[in-house]
Amino acid sequence: MAKSDFKKFIIYSLFLGILILPMVGFPGRSFETSRAFTIWGGIVGILALWLLNKTVRRSDMYQRTAAHLAPFRNTVLRKFSKFPTKYYILALMIAVAAYPLLADNYMIDVGITCLIYIVLGLGLNIVVGLAGLLDLGYIAFYAVGAYSYSLLNLHFGISFWLALPIGMVIGGIFGCIIGYPTLKMRGDYLAIVTMGFGEIIRLVLNNWDKLTKGPNGLLGMAKPAVIYPAFTEGGLKWVAYSLKSLHALYYLMFIIAVLTVIGVRRLDNSRIGRAWVAIREDEVAAELSGVPTTWLKLLAYALGAAFASVVGAFFAAKLSYTNPNFFIFMESCIVLCIVVLGGVGSIPGIILAGIILIAVPEVFRELQNYRMLAFGLAMAAMMVLRPEGLIPASRRKRELHETDQFTPEDLKDGG
Amino acid sequence: MDNASFIIQQLINAIFLGSIYSLIALGYTMVYGIIELINFAHGELFTAGAFIGIIVLAALQNIGFVETHFVLTLILVFGMAMAYVAVLGVAIEQVAYKPLRKASRLAAILSALGMSIFLSNGMMLSQGVSDRAYPAILGMDGFSILDARITYGQIFIIVLSLVLMVALNMFVNWSKLGKAMRATAQNQTMARMLGIDIDRTIRVTFMIGPALGAAAGVMVGMYYGSVRFDMGFIYMIKAFAAAILGGIGSIPGAVLGGMIIGGVEVLWSAFLPSEWKDVTTFVVLILVLYFRPSGILGEHVSESRV
Amino acid sequence: MAVKAPILELEDVHTYYGNIHALKGVSCTIPSGDIACLIGANGAGKTTTLLTIFGVQRAHRGKIKFKGRPIHHLRPEQVAAQGISQAPEGRQIFPRMTTLENLEMGAYLRSDKTAVENDMEWVFGLFPVLKDRTQQLGGTLSGGEQQMLAIGRALMSRPELLLLDEPSLGLAPKLVERIFETILEINKKGVTIFLVEQNAHMALTISNTGYVMETGKIVLTDHAASLLKNEKVKKAYLGE
Numbered sequence: 001m002a003k004s005d006f007k008k009f010i011i012y013s014l015f016l017g018i019l020i021l022p023m024v025g026f027p028g029r030s031f032e033t034s035r036a037f038t039i040w041g042g043i044v045g046i047l048a049l050w051l052l053n054k055t056v057r058r059s060d061m062y063q064r065t066a067a068h069l070a071p072f073r074n075t076v077l078r079k080f081s082k083f084p085t086k087y088y089i090l091a092l093m094i095a096v097a098a099y100p101l102l103a104d105n106y107m108i109d110v111g112i113t114c115l116i117y118i119v120l121g122l123g124l125n126i127v128v129g130l131a132g133l134l135d136l137g138y139i140a141f142y143a144v145g146a147y148s149y150s151l152l153n154l155h156f157g158i159s160f161w162l163a164l165p166i167g168m169v170i171g172g173i174f175g176c177i178i179g180y181p182t183l184k185m186r187g188d189y190l191a192i193v194t195m196g197f198g199e200i201i202r203l204v205l206n207n208w209d210k211l212t213k214g215p216n217g218l219l220g221m222a223k224p225a226v227i228y229p230a231f232t233e234g235g236l237k238w239v240a241y242s243l244k245s246l247h248a249l250y251y252l253m254f255i256i257a258v259l260t261v262i263g264v265r266r267l268d269n270s271r272i273g274r275a276w277v278a279i280r281e282d283e284v285a286a287e288l289s290g291v292p293t294t295w296l297k298l299l300a301y302a303l304g305a306a307f308a309s310v311v312g313a314f315f316a317a318k319l320s321y322t323n324p325n326f327f328i329f330m331e332s333c334i335v336l337c338i339v340v341l342g343g344v345g346s347i348p349g350i351i352l353a354g355i356i357l358i359a360v361p362e363v364f365r366e367l368q369n370y371r372m373l374a375f376g377l378a379m380a381a382m383m384v385l386r387p388e389g390l391i392p393a394s395r396r397k398r399e400l401h402e403t404d405q406f407t408p409e410d411l412k413d414g415g
Numbered sequence: 416m417d418n419a420s421f422i423i424q425q426l427i428n429a430i431f432l433g434s435i436y437s438l439i440a441l442g443y444t445m446v447y448g449i450i451e452l453i454n455f456a457h458g459e460l461f462t463a464g465a466f467i468g469i470i471v472l473a474a475l476q477n478i479g480f481v482e483t484h485f486v487l488t489l490i491l492v493f494g495m496a497m498a499y500v501a502v503l504g505v506a507i508e509q510v511a512y513k514p515l516r517k518a519s520r521l522a523a524i525l526s527a528l529g530m531s532i533f534l535s536n537g538m539m540l541s542q543g544v545s546d547r548a549y550p551a552i553l554g555m556d557g558f559s560i561l562d563a564r565i566t567y568g569q570i571f572i573i574v575l576s577l578v579l580m581v582a583l584n585m586f587v588n589w590s591k592l593g594k595a596m597r598a599t600a601q602n603q604t605m606a607r608m609l610g611i612d613i614d615r616t617i618r619v620t621f622m623i624g625p626a627l628g629a630a631a632g633v634m635v636g637m638y639y640g641s642v643r644f645d646m647g648f649i650y651m652i653k654a655f656a657a658a659i660l661g662g663i664g665s666i667p668g669a670v671l672g673g674m675i676i677g678g679v680e681v682l683w684s685a686f687l688p689s690e691w692k693d694v695t696t697f698v699v700l701i702l703v704l705y706f707r708p709s710g711i712l713g714e715h716v717s718e719s720r721v
Numbered sequence: 722m723a724v725k726a727p728i729l730e731l732e733d734v735h736t737y738y739g740n741i742h743a744l745k746g747v748s749c750t751i752p753s754g755d756i757a758c759l760i761g762a763n764g765a766g767k768t769t770t771l772l773t774i775f776g777v778q779r780a781h782r783g784k785i786k787f788k789g790r791p792i793h794h795l796r797p798e799q800v801a802a803q804g805i806s807q808a809p810e811g812r813q814i815f816p817r818m819t820t821l822e823n824l825e826m827g828a829y830l831r832s833d834k835t836a837v838e839n840d841m842e843w844v845f846g847l848f849p850v851l852k853d854r855t856q857q858l859g860g861t862l863s864g865g866e867q868q869m870l871a872i873g874r875a876l877m878s879r880p881e882l883l884l885l886d887e888p889s890l891g892l893a894p895k896l897v898e899r900i901f902e903t904i905l906e907i908n909k910k911g912v913t914i915f916l917v918e919q920n921a922h923m924a925l926t927i928s929n930t931g932y933v934m935e936t937g938k939i940v941l942t943d944h945a946a947s948l949l950k951n952e953k954v955k956k957a958y959l960g961e
Contacts, residue, residue, distance in 0.1 A: 015502065015506060018499075018502055019499075019502060019503055019506060022467060022470055022499060023463070023466065023467075023470075023537070023538065023541045023542065024541040026470040026473065026474070027541065027542060027543060028473075030477065031474075128521075132521075134521060134524065136528075181701065181704075181705045185704065185705075185708075186520070187520035187521060187524060188447075188451075188452070188453045188520065188524060189704050189708060191453070191524050191528075192453065192655065192700065192704065193700075193701050193704050193705075196652075196697040196698075196700050196701050197697075197701070199652075199693075199697050200694055200697045200698065200701075203691075203693055203694045203697075204694065207690045207691060207694070329648070330532075333528065333532055336525070336528070337529075340525055344521075369540060370536075370540070372532055372536045373532075373533060373536040373537060373540060375529075375532060376528075376529045376530065376531065376532030376533030376534070376535075376536060377529065377533045378529070379525055379526070379528065379529030379532070380510070380511045380525075380526040380527075380529035380530050380533065381529075382525075382529075383511075383515060383518070383522040383523075383525050383526040383529070384510075384511065384514045384515060384526065387518065387519075387522050591829070594818070594822060594825065594826065595826075595829065597815070597817070597818060598815050598818065598826050601815045601816060601817055601818065602813055602815055604777060604797070604813070605809065605813040605815070606826075607777075607796070607797040607798050607801075608775055608777065608797050608798075608800075608801055608806070608807055608809065608813075609801055609806075609826050609827060609829050609830075609874075609878070610798050610801035610802055610829050610830040610878070611798065611826075611829055612798055613798075
């Protein structure tokens with residue numbers, strides 16, 4: 001075992017003790033020895049395991065075994081990657097479509113929530129991943145969608161389907177409003193300003209009682225309804241079938257999700273998508289090449305907002321209720337987490353991250369309290385260890401490691 | 416209350432609030448000045464300070480220390496809270512920021528955000544979701560100037576803030592390490608070429624900045640009587656607004672900004688509906704960032720790093 | 722050339738900026754006590770050479786030795802501790818620190834207070850105008866004053882090797898003369914000087930040895946006096 005690693009382990013454990021023992025040990029007025037030391041011991045144990053893992057990996061025996069197994073591993077991986085992606089996608093879609101038939105109501109609800117966050121993640125991905133702009137207040141657009149539908153439906157009786165495009169336009173407008181001042185800002189300031197806007201919108205929704213009923217929220221919106229012609233006593237008529245059941249809502253959300261994925265992929269591969277990449281890599285150069293950066297950045301915000309609005313409207317319709325507390329800053333962070341952990345710019349990554357971050361705590365209910373704790377740690381850890389995310393978007397991985405200086409060997413491989 | 420008393424009362428409140436905001440803002444500005452990163456976790460460090468303060472105070476109360484050694488109690492409470500948060504600050508820097516020094520800005524911001532979420536939830540889990548009450552050791556005694564009232568507790572906090580700011584000023588301007596910090600903030604590469612160990616200067620910055628925030632946390636907890644795991648958020652926004660307003664990276668700027676934000680808040684509360692107070696803070700922040708990101712005393716905001 | 726122990730040796734140094742190959746095998750030997758100059762066109766790699774010596778840019782291949790000891794793997798802070806200092810390109814004065822504080826920063830690694838004070842007096846002797854501006858912020862000094870401050874600051878560490886990057890840049894001719902006279906004075910005190918310059922004429926006039934750099938390689942090495950008479954050098958760099 002490397003001496004320096006062991007020393008580091010001891011030092012880290014000690015510091016961890018200094019930091020953890022006071023906080024955990026004093027939930028009340030006296031020192032709770034067992035609780036404090038159990039938690040500290042647990043974390044030290046994890047560190048020890050990590051140290052052990054490192055030592056084993058460095059050892060000769062492991063290296064030799066790994067070398068032996070390498071060709072086998074490579075063949076397996078090659079076989080998997082040769083499998084056309086189409087089949088994976090088809091399998092996934094079938095699985096997701098069949099899911100409600102196998103699960104109980106509670107799990108279907110979890111599924112719907114998963115899909116909602118995945119769509120939110122994909123929408124934020126347009127802003128952060130494709131255009132390279134940071135948005136810490138994204139949940140505000142979700143709120144705009146929810147409240148647009150609620151108000152339109154409650155005050156004017158507008159149906160869900162009609163309210164949807166209106167909501168998208170309103171969302172898009174808000175996207176432009178929020179995007180405009182940030183056009184000239186740098187990373188840190190951009191983050192703060194977008195966070196500020198997000199909070200402003202939530203606070204306005206919370207305080208403007210006359211319009212939004214403030215913290216009480218809005219209640220009683222109609223569920224989305226599907227109209228189809230059917231034979232009734234009066235002959236062939238249009239019948240409205242209100243989507244009240246969880247199954248129906250699930251499939252509606254599924255369709256929205258699929259459309260979003262298709263939409264985002266189309267954007268990514270379009271001229272607009274390529275222009276965004278240009279802006280992301282070198283804005284000045286893009287500007288000089290004639291790329292309309294202002295318009296494109298605003299478009300990114302507007303499109304991202306539009307997607308969020310759609311989900312927002314769905315969310316409000318599903319619950320028939322909305323409330324400013326659904327749209328706190330932490331929610332923006334969760335969506336950002338999903339995008340970052342999954343891999344900025346990576347659609348499969350975001351889908352995977354959404355499933356993990358939303359479904360896992362629901363399935364393992366005892367973990368619920370630790371969810372955000374894990375999110376935060378995971379986000380920081382990801383940035384340090386694997387900034388390209390779980391399933392990296394191919395472009396991104398190159399970008400993020402660009403700062404490493406090239407050697408002639410790298411150049412030979414084609415970069 | 417007649418006009419003169421009213422003005423005096425608002426002034427007292429403004430200086431009181433401003434001192435607290437200044438202390439927190441100093442933490443932001445020092446860190447930003449040296450590594451051009453907004454320490455999103457700073458609000459949590461402030462909260463952590465408040466919690467440690469309460470813990471130390473509770474422990475001392477258990478052994479009956481508080482009544483007999485009041486001054487020593489205060490020293491211990493503040494001292495230990497600041498020491499703890501100094502260690503926490505360095506720990507965060509080493510784990511979440513140092514590895515990302517050469518990485519993109521996005522990565523650093525997200526790491527900071529992640530740390531902020533981690534810390535606030537950590538505190539929530541270990542200290543509970545609800546308010547925790549601070550033993551009222553400052554008391555409500557005070558005296559009046561005309562009809563305006565100032566408590567001894569307020570005086571103590573204002574004086575302590577002043578002492579800390581003066582100490583910081585002396586350190587930064589007259590000590591070798593302090594000058595090294597300033598040099599590192601102004602030109603990191605050149606500082607290295609003169610032999611300055613920038614890892615060390617950055618570590619020290621992450622001890623001092625958060626420690627000041629911790630002191631503010633103890634003050635807030637003591638004065639308002641309670642601590643909550645998420646109290647850092649709104650203070651973070653206001654202190655950040657103060658730091659930007661005064662000129663990010665500038666130590667006198669942070670103090671100036673803190674006083675201005677404190678003053679504006681007090682005046683607002685006096686005349687306007689208070690539910691909109693927080694919205695105003697955000698609006699002010701965005702306006703400052705849009706129209707004058709370098710702030711009042713600010714130095715040139717470099718375009719290089721995005 | 723007279724055989725003096727080399728104080729700085731570069732052996733086949735390669736440096737990259739990203740995937741731009743900036744130094745393509747730079748080799749030179751600077752004898753101790755010399756004034757050596759490196760001349761060449763803009764973008765030839767002169768500044769990169771100085772930055773690589775100091776560890777600010779990493780040498781991907783090759784060796785750099787100071788007094789026989791390898792330094793190419795050292796970080797800038799460590800290079801400074803070896804006894805090398807630099808007045809870099811752009812002067813890099815700390816803008817919001819006073820002239821005095823800038824000089825103090827030069828002596829950061831030293832702990833012998835009296836000796837430091839003596840050295841500061843010597844620097845004020847070399848550049849009297851700095852003495853008048855001790856409390857003035859570095860950013861408010863004129864270009865010439867900043868150049869003097871940069872050199873003075875570099876001297877405060879009592880270096881054995883002083884690297885100067887384009888000391889004449891942007892300065893009036895009279896001032897340039899003063900600076901070069903001062904460089905000679907500094908060298909007389911025993912400091913080896915490695916000078917990078919656009920102003921080839923002045924550089925070669927005061928130097929013992931000269932190196933000509935073109936696109937990342939040293940193409941010519943000779944006594945400075947000989948280079949002044951060299952036809953190719955005269956055409957390319959002396960404007961004749």
